[in-house]
Amino acid sequence: MIYFFKSFIFFISSIFYKRKVDIVFYYPQHFNRDESSQNIYFNHLYKCCKEEKKSFLIFEEPDRFSKIGRNNKTIPFDFVYYLIIFFRKFIKSDLYIGKILCKTFFAKIYFNNVIILSQSMIEVFRGINFDSNIFDLQHGIIFSKQASYVENDNVSNHIKNNKIKILLFGHAFKSILEKSDSSKYYKTNSHVIGLNRDPSKLLHTRFNNNILVTLQFTDDHSFMQNKILLNELEKLILQYPNCNFYLRDHPRFSSDFDINFLLKLNNVFKSSGSLLEYFKLCSLHITAYSTTTFEAAYFGIPTFFLTSLNKDFNMFQNDFNYVLKNDIKNILNNYVQSSLKVQEWEALFYSPFNKDKFLSLLK
Numbered sequence: 001m002i003y004f005f006k007s008f009i010f011f012i013s014s015i016f017y018k019r020k021v022d023i024v025f026y027y028p029q030h031f032n033r034d035e036s037s038q039n040i041y042f043n044h045l046y047k048c049c050k051e052e053k054k055s056f057l058i059f060e061e062p063d064r065f066s067k068i069g070r071n072n073k074t075i076p077f078d079f080v081y082y083l084i085i086f087f088r089k090f091i092k093s094d095l096y097i098g099k100i101l102c103k104t105f106f107a108k109i110y111f112n113n114v115i116i117l118s119q120s121m122i123e124v125f126r127g128i129n130f131d132s133n134i135f136d137l138q139h140g141i142i143f144s145k146q147a148s149y150v151e152n153d154n155v156s157n158h159i160k161n162n163k164i165k166i167l168l169f170g171h172a173f174k175s176i177l178e179k180s181d182s183s184k185y186y187k188t189n190s191h192v193i194g195l196n197r198d199p200s201k202l203l204h205t206r207f208n209n210n211i212l213v214t215l216q217f218t219d220d221h222s223f224m225q226n227k228i229l230l231n232e233l234e235k236l237i238l239q240y241p242n243c244n245f246y247l248r249d250h251p252r253f254s255s256d257f258d259i260n261f262l263l264k265l266n267n268v269f270k271s272s273g274s275l276l277e278y279f280k281l282c283s284l285h286i287t288a289y290s291t292t293t294f295e296a297a298y299f300g301i302p303t304f305f306l307t308s309l310n311k312d313f314n315m316f317q318n319d320f321n322y323v324l325k326n327d328i329k330n331i332l333n334n335y336v337q338s339s340l341k342v343q344e345w346e347a348l349f350y351s352p353f354n355k356d357k358f359l360s361l362l363k
Contacts, residue, residue: 006078007075007076007081008078010079014106019057020055021110021111022054022112023054023056023057023112023113023114023115024109024114024115026058026114026120027041027042027061027116028063028120029060029061029070030066032068032070034274037068037071037072038071038073041117041137044196045358046058048358052359057075058075062078080105084121094121094127097127101127102129106129111129111132112362112363115167116135116137118136119136119148122136123158123162126163132363133165134164136167140291141315141320142176143315143318153181154181154185155183164189165189167358168192169192169351172348173349174192178190193354193357194352194353194357196352196353197298197350201300202299202336203279204335205336207284207335208283209244210243210282211244211286212281212284212286212292212301213245214290215233215287216287216290217259225312228309230259232307233306237262242267244268245268246270248271248278248292279299284331284332285303286303286306287303287306289313289315293316297342300339300342300343302324302342305317305322323341323342
């Protein structure tokens with residue numbers, strides 16, 4: 001309740017007190033993914049804005065189903081968020097809801113740019129400020145059949161209708177969008193700004209029998225799809241009894257799906273620390289199609305893919321052209337060579353942060 005109360009106080013005061021900023025940042029709570037509950041996707045943008053004297057507000061959307069903590073350095077969006085949920089019972093258009101907020105709780109909040117994660121509330125913010133730049137910052141993989149970006153070989157209607165601009169990690173992702181969009185919208189409305197990080201390095205020079213498994217048992221799949229994926233994973237674990245498997249839940253892990261029987265096996269453990277901690281521990285990564293494949297490749301850690309859902313989720317083969325053959329024995333027998341190959345492949349998709357490019361896009 002404390003976050004709702006803080007949110008209520010802020011937005012009530014905004015009816016009376018003027019706030020003018022260059023940028024509004026907006027993201028759902030479940031993106032607070034580092035050890036101190038910070039949003040790692042925005043941190044370098046905050047730093048850039050501070051260095052360049054760009055003023056900003058950070059709104060955090062609540063997620064009552066998330067186990068991830070809140071960020072106390074943000075403004076809780078709770079009051080307005082639940083107000084929007086209420087309005088949606090009577091008003092079908094988020095754009096119109098945004099127009100109502102524009103005349104009330106956002107009447108004296110002035111901004112020219114909005115940067116959003118996961119396209120959350122884009123139509124609401126378009127209604128709040130019709131003339132602002134609204135940017136969707138890439139937070140995961142983007143592939144040719146991703147409905148949130150591409151529909152029937154064209155830019156998705158909600159992107160085009162709300163005049164959304166896309167901020168991308170690398171040129172390979174921009175190429176995927178442009179090739180998938182016959183309308184050519186992404187040619188001029190997607191921009192590569194990269195991301196901030198240190199030069200890549202190899203964490204391992206041999207396979208050490210420790211394997212990180214990033215799970216994808218989410219509500220994005222049907223129960224049967226999750227079951228098929230679980231069966232494949234179980235068979236693989238039983239096939240390698242001398243290896244230690246560390247299972248890491250997806251941020252949106254489905255609580256309705258039980259995998260506790262796997263943790264009763266002697267060589268299966270829960271991954272509960274930071275991702276970097278487990279990259280240092282594990283020299284092989286296994287997943288169905290997780291974004292962690294790129295993060296592992298940054299450190300030279302090869303990925304083996306579970307293939308039972310390949311009919312619907314085969315983007316690493318079809319769109320990203322993953323550089324290694326999906327053969328565990330071949331990967332392990334040529335470990336260093338495999339590591340160097342995945343690092344080179346990853347660099348096509350993730351560029352260093354281009355501060356000047358980012359600043360040039362702002363109003």
